Amino acid sequence: xxxxxxxxxxxxxxxxxxxxxxxxxxxxxxxxxxxxxxxxxxxxxxxxxxxxxxxxxxxxxxxxxxxxxxxxxxxxxxxxxxxxxxxxxxxxxxxxxxxxxxxxxxxxxxxxxxxxxxxxxxxxxxxxxxxxxxxxxxxxxxxxxxxxxxxxxxxxxxxxxxxxxxxxxxxxxxxxxxxxxxxxxxxxxxxxxxxxxxxxxxxxxxxxxxxxxxxxxxxxxxxxxxxxxxxxxxxxxxxxxxxxxxxxxxxxxxxxxxxxxxxxxxxxxxxxx
Amino acid sequence: xxxxxxxxxxxxxxxxxxxxxxxxxxxxxxxxxxxxxxxxxxxxxxxxxxxxxxxxxxxxxxxxxxxxxxxxxxxxxxxxxxxxxxxxxxxxxxxxxxxxxxxxxxxxxxxxxxxxxxxxxxxxxxxxxxxxxxxxxxxxxxxxxxxxxxxxxxxxxxxxxxxxxxxxxxxxxxxxxxxxxxxxxxxxxxxxxxxxxxxxxxxxxxxxxxxxxxxxxxxxxxxxxxxxxxxxxxxxxxxxxxxxxxxxxxxxxxxxxxxxxxxxxxxxxxxxxxxxxxxxxxxxxxxxxxxxxxxxxxxxxxxxxxxxxxxxxxxxxxxxxxxxxxxxxxxxxxxxxxxxxxxxxxxxxxxxxxxxxxxxxxxxxxxxxxxxxxxxxxxxxxxxxxxxxxxxxxxxxxxxxxxxxxxxxxxxxxxxxxxxxxxxxxxxxxxxxxxxxxxxxxxxxxxxxxxxxxxxxxxxxxxxxxxxxxxxxxxxxxxxxxxxxxxxxxxxxxxxxxxxxxxxxxxxxxxxxxxxxxxxxxxxxxxxxxxxxxxxxxxxxxxxxxxxx
Numbered sequence: 001x002x003x004x005x006x007x008x009x010x011x012x013x014x015x016x017x018x019x020x021x022x023x024x025x026x027x028x029x030x031x032x033x034x035x036x037x038x039x040x041x042x043x044x045x046x047x048x049x050x051x052x053x054x055x056x057x058x059x060x061x062x063x064x065x066x067x068x069x070x071x072x073x074x075x076x077x078x079x080x081x082x083x084x085x086x087x088x089x090x091x092x093x094x095x096x097x098x099x100x101x102x103x104x105x106x107x108x109x110x111x112x113x114x115x116x117x118x119x120x121x122x123x124x125x126x127x128x129x130x131x132x133x134x135x136x137x138x139x140x141x142x143x144x145x146x147x148x149x150x151x152x153x154x155x156x157x158x159x160x161x162x163x164x165x166x167x168x169x170x171x172x173x174x175x176x177x178x179x180x181x182x183x184x185x186x187x188x189x190x191x192x193x194x195x196x197x198x199x200x201x202x203x204x205x206x207x208x209x210x211x212x213x214x215x216x217x218x219x220x221x222x223x224x225x226x227x228x229x230x231x232x233x234x235x236x237x238x239x240x241x242x243x244x245x246x247x248x249x250x251x252x253x254x255x256x257x258x259x260x261x262x263x264x265x266x267x268x269x270x271x272x273x
Numbered sequence: 274x275x276x277x278x279x280x281x282x283x284x285x286x287x288x289x290x291x292x293x294x295x296x297x298x299x300x301x302x303x304x305x306x307x308x309x310x311x312x313x314x315x316x317x318x319x320x321x322x323x324x325x326x327x328x329x330x331x332x333x334x335x336x337x338x339x340x341x342x343x344x345x346x347x348x349x350x351x352x353x354x355x356x357x358x359x360x361x362x363x364x365x366x367x368x369x370x371x372x373x374x375x376x377x378x379x380x381x382x383x384x385x386x387x388x389x390x391x392x393x394x395x396x397x398x399x400x401x402x403x404x405x406x407x408x409x410x411x412x413x414x415x416x417x418x419x420x421x422x423x424x425x426x427x428x429x430x431x432x433x434x435x436x437x438x439x440x441x442x443x444x445x446x447x448x449x450x451x452x453x454x455x456x457x458x459x460x461x462x463x464x465x466x467x468x469x470x471x472x473x474x475x476x477x478x479x480x481x482x483x484x485x486x487x488x489x490x491x492x493x494x495x496x497x498x499x500x501x502x503x504x505x506x507x508x509x510x511x512x513x514x515x516x517x518x519x520x521x522x523x524x525x526x527x528x529x530x531x532x533x534x535x536x537x538x539x540x541x542x543x544x545x546x547x548x549x550x551x552x553x554x555x556x557x558x559x560x561x562x563x564x565x566x567x568x569x570x571x572x573x574x575x576x577x578x579x580x581x582x583x584x585x586x587x588x589x590x591x592x593x594x595x596x597x598x599x600x601x602x603x604x605x606x607x608x609x610x611x612x613x614x615x616x617x618x619x620x621x622x623x624x625x626x627x628x629x630x631x632x633x634x635x636x637x638x639x640x641x642x643x644x645x646x647x648x649x650x651x652x653x654x655x656x657x658x659x660x661x662x663x664x665x666x667x668x669x670x671x672x673x674x675x676x677x678x679x680x681x682x683x684x685x686x687x688x689x690x691x692x693x694x695x696x697x698x699x700x701x702x703x704x705x706x707x708x709x710x711x712x713x714x715x716x717x718x719x720x721x722x723x724x725x726x727x728x729x730x731x732x733x734x735x736x737x738x739x740x741x742x743x744x745x746x747x748x749x750x751x752x753x754x755x756x757x758x759x760x761x762x763x764x765x766x767x768x769x770x771x772x773x774x775x776x777x778x779x780x781x782x783x784x785x786x787x788x789x790x791x792x793x794x795x796x797x798x799x800x801x802x803x804x805x806x807x808x809x810x811x812x813x814x815x816x817x818x819x820x821x822x
Contacts, residue, residue, distance in 0.1 A: 059417035065521060066417060067428045068326040068540040073444055076425030080452050083424065086394060086414060088356070113394055115415025134411070136404035137435035176433070178545040179416055198356055198393070 038205045039231050041095065043238035045200035045216065045224075048091060049084040050245035054219050055115075055179050056083035085218065088195050089115065091244065093202045094122040094185075095192040095212045095229075103127055106161075109182070110134050111141065111154065116172070116182040120217050122190045128163045129184070131172075140175040151175050169220045183220025200241075206231045216244050274630070276596040284589065295562045302565075306557035307533075311525040314535040317477035317552035318522060322537060324475055325439065329429035332459055333441040335378055336427075339457040340445045344370040345389060349455030350447035353392035359409070367398035375400055384459035386438075389445075390419055391455040402460070404435060413458065418442045418541070422456035431541035433483045433548050437463035440541075465489045480504055481539075483548040496555065503528045504536075504551045511536055512547075521549075531555065604632045611636070752801070756786055759815070762806045766813035793819050 059066040060083060072081050085091060103126040110117040112134035123129070133139050133154045141160060143149030149172070154160045164170065164186045174180035191212065196202040206212065214227040224244040229236055339345055348363040348370070355363075367389045375387055386401035394414010396405065405411045413419045418430035422442035430440045438460040444453035461467060463481050468491030472479050478492035480501040485508055490501045507528050514536075517523035521538035528534055533556050538549040559568050569577075607627060614620045622643060623636035760782050764774050790802045799819030807814055 053420065055415075056417050056420045060421070065538065065540050065544040066542070067430055068322075069330060070421065070426055070428035073425050073427055073446075075446055075449060076444055076453055077450070081425040083420065086420075088393070110410075112410070113396075113412030113415045114417075114419070134408065135434070136408065136411075176546070177415075178542055 038207050039209070039233060040235040041204040041206055041212075041214065041229055041231065041238070042235065043093070043202055043214070043227075044241045045087065045091065045093075045196050045202065045244050046241035047243045047245035048087050048196075048200055049079075049082065051085050051091070051218055051223065052083050053085045053090065055181055059083075059179070085119075087200060088198060089117050090119040091196060091216060091218045091223070092118065092120055092122060093194050093196070093204060093214055093216050093242070094187065094190050095204050095206055095231075096187060096215055096226075097189045097191040097208075098211055100124075100188040101191050106130050108132060111139050111174070111180070114177055114179045116180060118195060119181070120183045120185065120220055122185040122187050122193050122217055123164055124188055124190055125164055125166045125186045127186075128161055130159050130161050132159045133157060137176075139177065139180070141172055141180075142175060144171040144173055146170060171220060181219075183217075185217055185220060209233065214238075214242070216242055218244065274600050277593070277600050280593050280596050284593070292562065295565075299559055299562060299564065303556075303558040307527075310533045310554050310556050314525050314533055314552055314554055317475065317479075317554070318535050318537050320475045321471060321477055321479060321550060321552060324471060325539075326429075329439060329441050332382065332384065332461070333427050333429065333443055335382055335384075336441060336443045336457050336459055338378065339371070339374050339387065339389075339459075340443060342370050342374050345374070345457065346445050346447040346454050349389055349391050349397060349445050352395065352397045353452075353454055356393065359391070359395055359397050364398050368400070371398055371400045385462045386460040388413060388458040388460070389455060390414065390423070390458060392423055392452055394419060394423070397455070416542070419456055419458060422458065423453060425453060429541065431463075431539040431543035431548060432460075433543050433546050437481055437483050437488050437539070437543065437548060439463055439467075463489055465491060467491075478553045480551045480553065481549070482508065482551065483543065483546065485509070485547070488548075492553075496553075500532050500555070501551070501553055503532055504534055504553070507534065508536075527556065600630075604629055608632050608636070753783075756783055756804065759786070759804045759806060763813055763815060766806050766808060770808060770811055770813050772812060789817055793817060797821075 058064055060070065072078075101124050104124050106128040107121065107123060107130065109121070109129050109131045111131050116131070121129075131141055131154065133156055136156050138156065139154045140151050141149070141154060142151035143162070146165075148165065149162050152160065164184060167186050167188055170184040170186065172180075172182040172184065191208070192204050192206050194202045194204045204214070209232050211228065211230050214229055215222055216224040224242045227238065227242065229238075344366055348360075348366045352359045352363045352367075371387050371389060375383060378384075384401065386399065388399045388402065389397045390413050391397050394412045396411045396413055399405060399411075414423070416430070416432065418428055418432075418440055419442055421428050422444050425444050427443035428441070430442075432438045432440055440458060440460045442456050442458040445455050445457050447454035468479050468481060468489040470491070471477075472491035472493055476493055478490075478496045478498075478501060480490040481488045482504065485505070487502060487505055490498050492498045492501065507526060511517055511523060514523045514526075517536055517538070521544065523536040526534050526536075532553055534551050534553045536549055536551045538544045538547075543549070557568075559565050611620070611623050611627065615623060622640045625633045625636040625640070628636050757779070760779050763782070764777065767774055767777070786804060793799060793802045797819045799821050801820045803818045803820055805816050805818065807816060
């Protein structure tokens with residue numbers, strides 16, 4: 001079963017980039033439904049405040065000289081004083097089909113504010129990504145260990161394209177902004193991806209009926225359990241929240257490593273982790 | 274001369290020692306200057322780092338004024354609650370609130386830019402950052418400093434965006450039980466104004482740099498800011514400094530031998546991006562032995578012991594002159610006087626006891642030399658005119674019709690071969706076997722007489738004797754005495770040559786000499802004329818020599 005992105009493609013995305021992107025993210029969609037047969041899979045993340053944004057976690061370490069002073073404000077409750085992620089951009093839920101999906105239309109990635117939007121994305125191999133600089137100053141993006149994505153200037157408002165070469169996890173950084181780190185998970189069977197709201201609620205628009213596995217991704221890694229669902233014509237609402245926290249991240253990573261070890265034919269592309 | 278030479282050696286040693294001491298002093302001064310410069314640079318670097326931290330802390334306190342403003346908290350919460358889009362009224366209200374609070378802050382503590390950010394990281398309103406005007410989706414949520422503020426921390430950072438920014442951020446709370454409504458971020462642009470302010474407060478010359486370029490600079494009075502441009506060329510090798518790489522502060526480096534620099538990384542994201550600041554000082558050094566003159570200021574010159582230096586110079590010169598007079602000028606003057614006395618005939622010989630040192634030996638040697646000459650019958654006279662050439666043969670008495678003297682072309686022909694050298698009057702031969710010429714007045718005659726036997730003395734007395742004239746002055750008397758001596762020499766030489774002296778009288782001889790004497794004096798303007806005798810072609814002859822002195 002193949003997911004269907006917005007048929008209007010890249011130009012439509014560019015045209016919408018400033019006005020519609022926040023709206024799309026808030027609605028929890030990356031792709032727009034293109035068929036009346038689409039079914040929604042709704043759910044909710046739980047425990048996401050236990051996750052730690054790796055960039056911010058590193059930045060708070062005094063060894064990294066990220067500040068000359070950093071002090072908690074006593075009136076802010078201690079439970080909030082953690083580098084938990086901004087999940088509408090950093091945490092995503094992917095619907096993984098049982099078979100390979102066709103290449104998706106170009107995806108717009110906004111670069112600004114010290115990060116990309118989204119921070120983690122799951123796409124099929126060959127998908128073209130368009131990085132657009134929304135800051136009033138230049139960026140210098142590059143792919144870590146990726147020869148086809150060497151450091152290059154992207155001026156204010158300018159864009160830069162790059163196609164995902166194959167399966168694997170790719171990391172994008174910015175020589176002009178150390179806090180900017182993005183992870184691209186290239187998964188041949190991914191059919192649909194959705195981002196949650198600030199409260200952790202997500203809604204996937206699955207175009208084709210069939211069996212899927214719901215898997216959450218954070219910072220380029222799987223978090224939480226893999227949840228199998230069978231999509232038919234009716235909407236589905238997951239009754240059990242998807243728990244994502246550091247423990248679930250560790251467990252998912254271990255399971256992923258085990259699966260890779262069992263399948264020696266899996267060969268990550270250059271730069272993939 | 275011993276004292277003079279000793280003094281010269283002493284002065285030489287003193288001069289060498291002075292150069293040596295100056296070299297040592299220069300080296301010590303430069304080394305001490307380099308050490309002091311290193312310590313001063315380390316101090317400057319520390320002070321600047323402390324100032325940056327303290328300034329950030331104080332300015333974070335200013336952010337409280339924004340945080341407690343009810344409108345700012347209220348509309349940030351409203352924006353955070355609206356995940357889809359920032360409400361327009363929230364933007365307007367927040368901008369007004371930012372302006373109001375910012376205006377209440379003293380000017381020297383105001384921020385260059387202020388941002389109000391909601392929980393999603395979106396910039397709801399901002400002040401002073403015109404580059405972002407019109408960007409509705411402008412956000413800052415990805416920066417650790419903003420993320421920390423949104424999660425309850427107050428902290429600072431240094432961001433390198435289009436420029437270098439010193440940033441402080443703190444949360445803005447609306448409800449105590451929930452996440453902060455947003456954060457307020459204050460930024461100061463690290464430009465020349467900031468660097469100058471920092472320089473005036475720390476006294477250090479400072480340059481901020483990023484991306485391998487100097488971003489801004491400031492220096493105290495007396496330090497040319499242009500010198501700080503030199504750090505650009507030096508930064509390429511900066512990453513090879515292990516201390517800079519590990520600790521964030523380089524060793525003291527000297528650029529071009531004339532600028533001491535120490536580099537420090539800026540805390541925050543700038544640390545990873547190679548951003549930092551350099552403090553610089555001009556080394557206090559002299560560039561040579563006489564560099565002290567250029568380096569010394571008026572105060573130094575006032576404190577120098579100039580009178581002592583002048584006193585030492587005068588004393589050294591006086592001692593040298595004293596030794597010179599004592600060992601050189603005075604002995605020579607004495608010798609000169611004695612020589613003049615000898616020349617004037619006031620003394621027969623030099624008195625060695627009147628001299629010191631080598632002059633005593635010289636006097637003694639001269640006396641010995643004169644004795645030797647006298648013992649050999651006298652030496653030849655030099656330079657007189659050839660009387661024979663002038664007068665022709667003088668068989669009985671000299672023909673003084675024509676004298677030869679130097680400079681007269683008619684008489685410049687040299688004497689023919691066989692000619693004997695002329696003999697001066699004082700050195701007239703005293704051959705005892707020859708008839709003596711008429712005696713001359715005074716001691717010379719007496720001396721000659723004393724060397725003759727009685728027979729010879731009687732023979733000499735048979736010769737005509739020149740009469741002595743009264744009423745003449747001393748110079749004329751000396752001249753007459755000399756002519757007498759010449760007459761006696763001439764007569765003696767004629768007898769020696771076997772010529773007859775019969776009828777050869779002094780009166781005729783004197784008349785001839787007087788005539789030629791006046792003639793030569795008139796013609797050449799000479800002071801006097803000296804006559805001498807010599808043998809030419811086996812016959813006695815006279816020569817006249819004009820004396821110009």
